[in-house]
Amino acid sequence: MKTYVLRRLLALIPVALVVATVGFVLIHLxxxxxxxxxxxxxxxxxxxxxxxxxxxxDQPLHVQLVRWYGRLLQGDLGRSIFxxxxxxxxxxxxxxxxxxxxxxxxxxxxxIGVPAGVLSARYHNxxxxxxxxxxxxxxxxxxxxxxxxxxxxxFGVWLGWFPVAGYSPLEDxxxxxxxxxxxxxxxxxxxxxxxxxRIARSSMLDxxxxxxxxxxxxxxxxxxxxxxxxxxxxALVPTxxxxxxxxxxxxxxxxxxxxxxxxxxxxxxxxxAVLRRDYPVVQGVVLVIAGVYMLVxxxxxxxxxxxxxxxxxx
Amino acid sequence: MTRRGGGAGVLVLxxxxxxxxxxxxxxxxxxxxxxxxxIGEPPSLDLHWTTAVITQQITWHVYETLYTYDRNYNAIPLxxxxxxLGDRGRTYTFRLRRGVRFHNGKELxxxxxxxxxxxxxxxxxxxxxxxRNVEGLEAKDPSTVAMxxxxxxxxxxxxxxxxxxxxxxYPKEIVDAAGDQQISQFVGxxxxxxxxxxxxxxxxxxxxxxxxxxxxxxxxxxxxRTAWVDEILFIPVPDVAVRLAGVETGEYHYxxxxxxxxxxxxxxxxxxxxxxxxxxxxxxxxxxxxxxxMTDRRIRQAFQAALDMEPIxxxxxxxxxxxxxxxxxxxxxxxxxxxxxxxxxxxxRNPAKAQKLLKEAGYTGQPVRWxxxxxxxxxxxxxxxxxxxxxxxxxxxxxxxxxxxxxVQRRNKPELWDAFSTGITFNPEPAYNTGVxxxxxxxxxHEDKERWLDAVARETDPRKRKAMWEKVQVLFYEDVGxxxxxxxxxxxxxxxxxxxxxxxxxxNFWNVWLAPAR
Numbered sequence: 001m002k003t004y005v006l007r008r009l010l011a012l013i014p015v016a017l018v019v020a021t022v023g024f025v026l027i028h029l030x031x032x033x034x035x036x037x038x039x040x041x042x043x044x045x046x047x048x049x050x051x052x053x054x055x056x057x058d059q060p061l062h063v064q065l066v067r068w069y070g071r072l073l074q075g076d077l078g079r080s081i082f083x084x085x086x087x088x089x090x091x092x093x094x095x096x097x098x099x100x101x102x103x104x105x106x107x108x109x110x111x112i113g114v115p116a117g118v119l120s121a122r123y124h125n126x127x128x129x130x131x132x133x134x135x136x137x138x139x140x141x142x143x144x145x146x147x148x149x150x151x152x153x154x155f156g157v158w159l160g161w162f163p164v165a166g167y168s169p170l171e172d173x174x175x176x177x178x179x180x181x182x183x184x185x186x187x188x189x190x191x192x193x194x195x196x197x198r199i200a201r202s203s204m205l206d207x208x209x210x211x212x213x214x215x216x217x218x219x220x221x222x223x224x225x226x227x228x229x230x231x232x233x234x235a236l237v238p239t240x241x242x243x244x245x246x247x248x249x250x251x252x253x254x255x256x257x258x259x260x261x262x263x264x265x266x267x268x269x270x271x272x273a274v275l276r277r278d279y280p281v282v283q284g285v286v287l288v289i290a291g292v293y294m295l296v297x298x299x300x301x302x303x304x305x306x307x308x309x310x311x312x313x314x
Numbered sequence: 315m316t317r318r319g320g321g322a323g324v325l326v327l328x329x330x331x332x333x334x335x336x337x338x339x340x341x342x343x344x345x346x347x348x349x350x351x352x353i354g355e356p357p358s359l360d361l362h363w364t365t366a367v368i369t370q371q372i373t374w375h376v377y378e379t380l381y382t383y384d385r386n387y388n389a390i391p392l393x394x395x396x397x398x399l400g401d402r403g404r405t406y407t408f409r410l411r412r413g414v415r416f417h418n419g420k421e422l423x424x425x426x427x428x429x430x431x432x433x434x435x436x437x438x439x440x441x442x443x444x445x446r447n448v449e450g451l452e453a454k455d456p457s458t459v460a461m462x463x464x465x466x467x468x469x470x471x472x473x474x475x476x477x478x479x480x481x482x483x484y485p486k487e488i489v490d491a492a493g494d495q496q497i498s499q500f501v502g503x504x505x506x507x508x509x510x511x512x513x514x515x516x517x518x519x520x521x522x523x524x525x526x527x528x529x530x531x532x533x534x535x536x537x538x539r540t541a542w543v544d545e546i547l548f549i550p551v552p553d554v555a556v557r558l559a560g561v562e563t564g565e566y567h568y569x570x571x572x573x574x575x576x577x578x579x580x581x582x583x584x585x586x587x588x589x590x591x592x593x594x595x596x597x598x599x600x601x602x603x604x605x606x607x608m609t610d611r612r613i614r615q616a617f618q619a620a621l622d623m624e625p626i627x628x629x630x631x632x633x634x635x636x637x638x639x640x641x642x643x644x645x646x647x648x649x650x651x652x653x654x655x656x657x658x659x660x661x662x663r664n665p666a667k668a669q670k671l672l673k674e675a676g677y678t679g680q681p682v683r684w685x686x687x688x689x690x691x692x693x694x695x696x697x698x699x700x701x702x703x704x705x706x707x708x709x710x711x712x713x714x715x716x717x718x719x720x721x722v723q724r725r726n727k728p729e730l731w732d733a734f735s736t737g738i739t740f741n742p743e744p745a746y747n748t749g750v751x752x753x754x755x756x757x758x759x760h761e762d763k764e765r766w767l768d769a770v771a772r773e774t775d776p777r778k779r780k781a782m783w784e785k786v787q788v789l790f791y792e793d794v795g796x797x798x799x800x801x802x803x804x805x806x807x808x809x810x811x812x813x814x815x816x817x818x819x820x821x822n823f824w825n826v827w828l829a830p831a832r
Contacts, residue, residue: 030720031716031719031720031723031724032716032717032719032720032721032722032723032724033719033723036719036722036723036726037357037366037719037722038357038358038363038364038366039363039364039365039439040357040364040365040366040367040369040479041365041366041367041722041736041739042365042439042478042479042739042748042754043364043365043439043479044439044751044753044754044755045726045753045755046753047439047442048723048726051363054494054495082355082357082358082513083513084496084498090513093513094514149555152555152556152559153559156559156563157559157562157563160563163563163565164556164559164560164563164565165551165553165556165559165560165565166549166565167515259552259553260553260556261556262549262550262551262552262553262556264512264513264514264515268514269514271552272354272355272513272514272552275354275717275718275719276355276357276719277719
């Protein structure tokens with residue numbers, strides 16, 4: 001078990017290297033440069049060149065790549081061109097809203113998705129089942145930015161229950177934070193809940209057809225015990241996988257939702273960094289998000305141990 | 315506060331923004347936090363470093379310049395008492411106002427002015443243009459600065475008054491510490507002082523309690539500036555729908571760059587008033603005079619002859635209240651500069667002429683690479699309609715739609731394009747108008763034009779200056795310097811409790827106050 005975890009952790013290194021290289025190459029291949037953005041629309045070409053030189057972007061690409069590797073080995077992600085501070089600090093500044101938003105969205109997705117899936121399976125082919133699955137289909141089909149804008153219109157502008165945009169940090173008190181996260185978390189979480197509901201339903205249906213369920217029924221176990229104690233636990237393995245993937249998907253989905261709701265999180269950070277070609281920030285955030293992705297995957301794999309005692313890692 | 319244009323020289327700049335305001339003048343009131351929703355983050359807070367408009371809009375509450383504009387866009391003193399002219403117009407001696415303090419408590423002296431202006435002349439795009447004519451700069455005594463010019467200048471004070479990439483006066487020690495790098499402390503003499511910048515959250519300014527205002531009453535952007543509100547938060551809100559919704563719900567007091575097709579809806583909103591910035595600039599296709607197809611004057615003339623501007627502008631700006639088909643390079647609101655010379659070559663709608671010119675030039679369908687962007691939707695739409703009209707006369711247009719960052723980088727490389735879309739933003743001084751500069755992308759360098767443009771910069775008699783500028787405008791159309799589509803206006807919104815605010819091309823929040831929300 002320990003060797004397994006260690007092996008998995010070591011495997012992160014080559015993956016991170018590939019991500020770092022691809023991230024670097026892609027953003028540098030994209031046309032546009034930070035110097036033109038800083039100089040502004042009325043600047044002449046020579047002004048832009050002067051700024052590029054001051055920023056060190058007149059160096060050949062491979063020199064810049066080697067420098068980036070060198071700093072990376074020391075755990076240094078470089079300095080942001082526009083924020084004028086280390087990328088690590090810029091990322092740490094933005095973790096709070098994205099983390100809270102993602103957690104809230106996962107919570108919403110699980111609390112709605114799992115019960116909806118289980119109930120649909122239990123009352124298979126009933127009106128309840130069909131109603132839930134229709135909603136789920138609608139949920140999967142609606143892009144989260146559209147849902148977000150609809151929420152802004154209805155709950156922000158018309159009803160005035162929640163702020164239309166912005167984020168109130170924890171240091172200003174958690175009730176305000178919660179209020180600012182409700183709309184974006186639902187916009188993000190509802191779509192995922194639909195996916196989770198569908199997976200939970202189909203794995204429950206599979207399990208409910210198993211022989212041990214028939215055996216349970218034969219020995220006179222109540223329907224509740226069968227569904228919630230025996231079937232649900234077995235159906236959880238695929239569901240947890242999807243929840244894990246959801247978490248990762250939500251972090252990237254946050255990019256869109258954070259823009260719509262004007263939340264200063266990692267998503268906004270990467271969007272503005274891409275638009276103004278803040279290379280170090282783009283590279284750093286891509287690397288961090290990839291790292292989170294890989295860690296979540298590992299945690300999901302390890303959670304199988306708890307859920308299903310038959311699973312063993314060596 | 316509505317201003318209506320009357321006689322010559324008066325600018326009509328705003329619609330009735332405060333439609334619901336009481337007829338009797340209301341007493342301004344101190345206090346409150348003004349929240350302004352901006353389109354994004356400034357690329358720098360060093361005004362000498364960038365021509366980005368958003369940097370100017372935020373930082374000119376903090377930094378001040380020696381001169382500023384009155385309501386007719388003439389230069390008037392701000393940090394100076396005035397100046398005297400000597401050596402047949404080649405020596406300017408500026409007398410600084412006494413007792414003016416920086417936000418760090420230090421008193422403004424000539425040493426700060428010399429350090430700041432020298433850096434501006436070295437770094438800033440307009441500064442460099444001015445410095446070509448500067449021989450020396452000298453602090454005569456703590457409150458006197460002398461500037462020695464090679465030739466007299468009719469545009470110097472206008473250049474010193476210009477807020478964009480402007481000649482901001484910083485404390486000398488901050489200039490010395492920064493050198494040519496960006497400054498790291500944001501200290502000026504303005505009515506508001508810089509408090510903090512939380513990227514993607516806000517830039518916070520607060521009232522500078524030791525601000526020394528000019529004794530004269532408010533006049534245009536100058537005169538007495540009063541910081542009524544305690545704090546201003548400039549909040550970056552990149553999504554236009556969210557900016558508008560935020561003002562509608564009262565989350566922000568002000569939002570800039572709203573889509574013009576929302577105008578009617580906003581007029582019906584309670585508590586919110588639209589503001590029309592008129593003029594904001596002119597939309598244009600910049601042609602490449604340095605390399606490729608467009609170096610052939612006949613092809614440029616064909617391009618110009620083919621176009622019908624009305625549908626091009628209508629597609630770009632949606633509502634009739636937001637565009638105007640007009641040939642003048644300086645807007646009609648700038649009566650001292652407005653002119654229709656060369657107009658017969660504007661908006662020609664003459665496909666036959668275009669075809670004839672193309673044939674003479676031996677054009678055989680080589681693709682015209684036109685870079686445009688959807689980041690400014692109107693640029694894309696202008697280009698799309700123009701493309702159709704141009705293709706109807708035989709041009710082949712290869713429209714390349716890229717993001718703004720790509721456009722501004724590629725336009726510096728003459729081998730990559732034949733035309734690109736942009737807007738020439740409102741500029742009160744023709745000598746520094748980007749629309750006709752030779753060292754700017756497009757590289758429209760023309761012997762006679764340069765001579766007349768130099769003359770405009772040097773001449774001090776307004777009547778002669780205008781006649782010289784008209785020569786430039788005639789050449790603009792004859793030689794097709796750029797292709798002007800038309801004037802555009804932009805839309806901003808403000809809550810009605812924001813009082814004293816007027817919609818101008820130069821956004822500012824001094825002399826505005828917040829009435830209690832109803």
